[in-house]
Every structure is written in C-alpha cells, then in structure tokens.
Amino acid sequence: MAAMYLYEGMVAPMGVMKRVQLVFRAKANKALDRMEDPRETLDLSYQTQLELLQKVRRGVADVATSRKRIELQINQLQQGSDKLDRQARDALGSGREDLAREALTRKAGVQSQLGDLQTQYEGLQAEEEKLTNASQRLQAKVDAFRTRKETIKATYTAAEAQTRINEAFTGISEEMGDVGMAIQRAEDKTEQMKARAGALDELMASGALEDAVGGPRDDIQAELDRIGASTGVDGELERMKLELAQGSTPQLEAGAASAEPAHVVDQQAGDAQ
Amino acid sequence: MIVRILGEGQLEVADSALAELNELDAKLESAVERGDEAGFSAALAALLGRVREIGTPADPDTLAPSALILPQADATMADVHDLLSDDGLIPG
Numbered sequence: 001m002a003a004m005y006l007y008e009g010m011v012a013p014m015g016v017m018k019r020v021q022l023v024f025r026a027k028a029n030k031a032l033d034r035m036e037d038p039r040e041t042l043d044l045s046y047q048t049q050l051e052l053l054q055k056v057r058r059g060v061a062d063v064a065t066s067r068k069r070i071e072l073q074i075n076q077l078q079q080g081s082d083k084l085d086r087q088a089r090d091a092l093g094s095g096r097e098d099l100a101r102e103a104l105t106r107k108a109g110v111q112s113q114l115g116d117l118q119t120q121y122e123g124l125q126a127e128e129e130k131l132t133n134a135s136q137r138l139q140a141k142v143d144a145f146r147t148r149k150e151t152i153k154a155t156y157t158a159a160e161a162q163t164r165i166n167e168a169f170t171g172i173s174e175e176m177g178d179v180g181m182a183i184q185r186a187e188d189k190t191e192q193m194k195a196r197a198g199a200l201d202e203l204m205a206s207g208a209l210e211d212a213v214g215g216p217r218d219d220i221q222a223e224l225d226r227i228g229a230s231t232g233v234d235g236e237l238e239r240m241k242l243e244l245a246q247g248s249t250p251q252l253e254a255g256a257a258s259a260e261p262a263h264v265v266d267q268q269a270g271d272a273q
Numbered sequence: 274m275i276v277r278i279l280g281e282g283q284l285e286v287a288d289s290a291l292a293e294l295n296e297l298d299a300k301l302e303s304a305v306e307r308g309d310e311a312g313f314s315a316a317l318a319a320l321l322g323r324v325r326e327i328g329t330p331a332d333p334d335t336l337a338p339s340a341l342i343l344p345q346a347d348a349t350m351a352d353v354h355d356l357l358s359d360d361g362l363i364p365g
Contacts, residue, residue, distance in 0.1 A: 015298035016305065017276070017320075017341040019357055024342055130280055137282050140333035148336060171336035174277065182280050 028173035038165045042149040049142045056135045059183045066193045067124040074117050081110045087220050094227045127186050134182045141175045280345035284328030313350050
C-alpha cells in the first residue's frame with residue numbers, strides 16, 4: 001500500500017519518516033489485536049524479546065568469527081606479498097629482470113586481493129559495532145519491559161492496563177523490528193563474506209595464489225634457487241680454470257709450488273663468504 | 274517528540290523542529306518520486322545529519338514508541354521501498 005503512494009503519488013503526500021513509522025505501528029497493532037488477554041500479551045512478548053536477544057548475540061558472534069577469518073587471510077596475503085617483493089629484489093640482483101617482473105606481477109595480484117579484503121574487513125568491523133550497540137539497546141529495553149510488565153500485572157485493572165500495555169508493547173515492538181532488520185542485514189553481509197572467504201581459501205589451496213602465500217610449488221623461488229646454484233657452479237668453474245691456469249705455470253718456477261695449496265684454500269674461503 | 278533512526282536508536286527532538294524536518298523529508302520524498310538515487314542519498318544524509326545534530330539520545334529504558342522513524346544511513350531507495358511494502362522488512 002505505502003509503496004503505491006511512493007510511485008503513483010495518487011494520495012496526499014506524506015513524508016517518508018511518517019510512513020515508516022506507520023508501518024511499524026501497524027505491525028505492532030496487528031500483533032496486539034491477536035491477543036485476547038493483555039497480560040498474556042506481556043508474557044508472550046517478553047519471551048519473544050528474550051529470543052531476539054539471543055539471536056542478536058549470536059549475530060554478533062557470527063560477525064566476529066567472519067572478521068577473524070578475514071584477518072587471518074589478510075595476514076597470509078600480506079606475507080605472500082612481502083615474499084614476492086623479496087623475490088623480485090633477489091631476481092633483479094641476479095640480473096633476471098624477467099623473473100623480477102613475474103614476481104611483481106603476482107605481487108600486484110595479491111595486493112588487489114588484499115585491498116578487497118581490507119574493505120570487507122572494515123565493513124565487518126562496522127557491522128559488528130552496530131550489532132553490539134543494537135544488542136545493548138535491546139537489552140536495556142527488555143529490562144525496562146520486564147519491570148513494566150510486573151508492575152502492570154500487579155496493579156492490573158483491565159481498563160487502565162490496556163493503554164499502558166499498548167504503549168509498552170508498541171515501544172518494544174518498534175525496537176524489536178529495528179533490531180530484527182539489523183540482524184537480517186548483518187546476516188546477509190556475513191553470508192556474502194563467508195562465501196568470498198571460502199572462495200579465497202579455495203584459490204589459495206588450488207595453487208593459484210599458493211606461490212604467493214608460500215606453498216610448496218613456488219616456481220619463482222625454484223628459479224631463484226636455480227640461479228643461485230648456477231651462479232655457484234659458474235663461480236666454481238672459474239676458480240677451477242684459474243687453478244688449472246696457475247697450476248700449469250709452477251713448473252717454470254719450482255720455488256712457488258709449495259705455496260700453491262694454501263693459496264687455493266684462501267680463495268675458496270673468500271668465495272664462501 | 275521521539276525520532277528513531279533505524280539501526281541507531283531513538284533520539285529526543287524538540288517538537289518545534291518538526292517543520293524543518295518535514296522540509297528535509299519532502300526533499301527525500303521528491304527524490305524517491307523522481308527515482309533519483311543520488312538525490313535520495315544526499316537528502317537522507319541531510320535529514321539524518323540534522324536529526325543527529327538537534328537530537329539527544331533518548332533514555333535507553335524508555336518504551337515509548339517513536340513519532341517519526343528514519344531509514345538507516347546506508348539505505349537505498351529499494352530498501353525504503355521494501356520497508357514500506359506490506360510484506361516488508363520488519364520481522365514478526
């Protein structure tokens with residue numbers, strides 16, 4: 001009905017804030033009308049309030065769990081990004097610009113995932129805070145309602161109680177509607193987040209991001225190790241050539257031959273550093 | 274009078290502010306009628322900002338229903354549409 005006013009403008013205009021208030025009021029009135037004995041209304045409503053309190057607390061816990069999971073993933077990705085950065089430097093140091101470029105390209109991919117996660121993380125933090133506040137507000141109102149309920153029941157005279165019950169019930173019903181929607185929104189967001197976190201976990205496990213986050217199939221590291229190893233082999237070859245070259249001359253200078261082994265040991269010790 | 278901002282709670286606002294709030298609300302309303310999402314966000318932000326500015330948080334123990342209820346700060350036009358529809362968002 002109200003939605004119709006929105007788009008067709010056939011009815012005298014009424015502000016958004018008043019219409020929203022009327023929708024809440026109508027919900028409360030409908031619930032009140034269903035009840036025969038007002039005292040029964042109070043007890044039933046109190047039960048519902050306690051259930052909603054439980055639900056909102058579970059909601060806070062759910063959001064917190066999701067937030068922690070994202071936090072963990074952020075840490076993993078950050079480590080991966082740092083590692084790729086180191087590898088790029090190592091590769092450049094070995095004159096392998098192609099390898100450095102590959103590492104930096106992967107780092108950019110990880111960084112973009114990280115940026116996404118950071119945004120989600122902040123969203124969840126805000127959601128958690130909102131729900132925590134909602135839970136506290138509802139708690140205060142539920143406590144107030146319990147007190148009011150007992151007073152009304154103790155001094156019950158039908159005529160007078162009805163209006164007081166209506167007010168208390170409408171007031172708490174509005175809060176419950178508000179909190180109920182907040183939980184719903186938080187649940188929706190948490191679900192989306194869980195799905196995304198799950199997808200990212202899978203991506204990491206499948207190896208697509210594994211290289212970046214330190215999985216066993218780190219091909220950049222393998223290449224760097226290979227460069228390191230081949231540098232060592234080249235160095236050794238050079239040394240051997242040098243030794244052989246030097247080894248062929250001593251025959252001309254027999255006096256220097258005894259000093260030769262010590263010279264080789266010195267050179268190897270120097271290379272090892 | 275008591276004004277509720279959804280997701281934030283109730284605020285106590287002087288009755289004398291009603292005319293001013295209605296003016297801001299009319300801008301929100303007309304943005305909805307034009308289907309102008311950007312105008313809607315701006316009008317909602319202005320309305321919420323003003324209510325927060327002139328309102329003081331209501332006693333948390335109060336069980337009084339609100340005279341006016343405002344959508345949450347990040348609400349879209351679709352959210353408001355759902356809120357106002359018969360089988361709307363409000364649970365229960």
